[in-house]
Amino acid sequence: MIVDCAHYVDGRRQGEGPLQLDEAAALCETEGFVWLGLFEPEAHELTLVRKTFELHELAVEDAQTFHMRPKVETYDEGVRLVILRTARYDDAAEEVEFGEISVFLAPKFVITVRQGVASELHGARLRLEQRPELLATGTTGVLWAILDQVVDGYTPVVAGLEHDIDEIEATVFSGSAAPTERIYSLRREATDFYRAVHPLLNVVSTVERTAAEPVLQPYLRDVHDHLTLINEEVAAQRDLLGTVLEANLSVISVEQTRVGVRQNATMERLTVLATVFLPLTFITGFFGQNFSWLVDHIGGFWPFVVYGIGGLVIPLVLLLLWLRRGDSRRSR
Incomplete structure (x- = not known):
């Protein structure tokens, strides 16, 4: 879909409203340059643009x-293709959305192909149209405006990731375990963001080195400095998320150890209880048998005390002595 198409001469937009493709191609033979903006075009639209402006098929395939x-x-053909990754932080979903801008750059035209909602360029066009001295530098001035908007759009993403990382960090270092999948998700987003930011340093350096317009040099250096700072912040966020992940795993390990200790303590109590009742169950079961000898020879109060009470007390005393002996050996 064609979003806008305009002809610029001496830093001023000529005419009102978007131009048709044949008209724009014809104006490329005159003074000034044409800026054509496309958003998620269909294959047939890109084919038409390629034929109209005589673009290389591999360049269109890359776009x-x-x-x-x-x-x-x-x-x-003297056409330069610059591919940029855009990013936008979604506050509601707390995640980073990525887009892409492919810029076909020639002395007489600029064609921008946008992919994804995070690749809006209307603000860059309006801002550049309000700076005729920069727009008059030609297509390189348009590339600077696009780079400047893309890099400026990285700042809210850095802030959004920083906020999420601070929340996770506060949870982990307070001694509570954070959801591991959330940390992995944040680290994946930070990695994808780094892949968008870091290679752009080389792109900006190339544009800065090859730009022939002296008036643009300070502005390109400003973009490069801003991008360098963002790159350092994103790299630091990746490292911090790695540390947070390790700390969270340590917290989870400590929690599991505590649960294991409590389970072991419970099992020890149950084992002691079962050990105490095992001989008592045997004694009561033995003397509860209805053998004739037991029925005929064990009667009266003292046999009951000796065989009944004594048969229960003696195993308990022996068991207590055995448990204390085991404790004294472990303490050594």
Whole structure:
């Protein structure tokens, strides 16, 4: 879908409303340049754009593929393809959404192909149109505006990830276990974000090195400095999440150890109780048998005391002595 298509001369937009593709291609032969913006175009739309502006088929194929790393490619026709990864933090879902912008750059035209909701460029076009001195530098000025907006969009993502990491960190280092899957999810998002930010340093350095317009050099350096700071922050977040993950696993291990200790203590009490009642059960079961000798020879009060009470007390005393002996051996 064509979002906007405009012709710029001496830093000023010519005419009102978007241009048609044949009209835009014809204006490329005149003064100034054309900026064509596409959002998630269909295959036939990209084919039409490729034929109209005589783009290399491999460049168009790259624009249709969702890349994991930003890059710069130069083709024989003098067209440069710059691929950027965009990012946006979703507060409701507490996750990072990624998009992509493919920029076809030539002296007479700029074609931007956006993929994903996180790749909005309307603000960059409006801001650049309000800076005619930068817009007058040509297509490189447009590339600077796009880079500047993409890098500025990284700042809220860094802040959103930082907030989530602070919450997880506070939970873990307070001694409570945090959901491990949440930490893994945050680390995956930070890794994907790092893959979008870090390779862009090389892209910005290449643009800064090859830009022929002196007026753009300070602005490109500013983008590079801002991007360097974000790259350092994202790398630090990845390292911190690794530390938090290890600490969380340690907290989980401590909790499991505590549960194991409580279970062992419970089993020890049950074992002692079973050990106490085992000889008592044997004595009462033995003397509860209805053998004739037991019935005829054990009668009266003293046989009851000797065989009945004594038969219960003596095993308990022997068991107590055995348990104390075992405790004294373990204490050594």
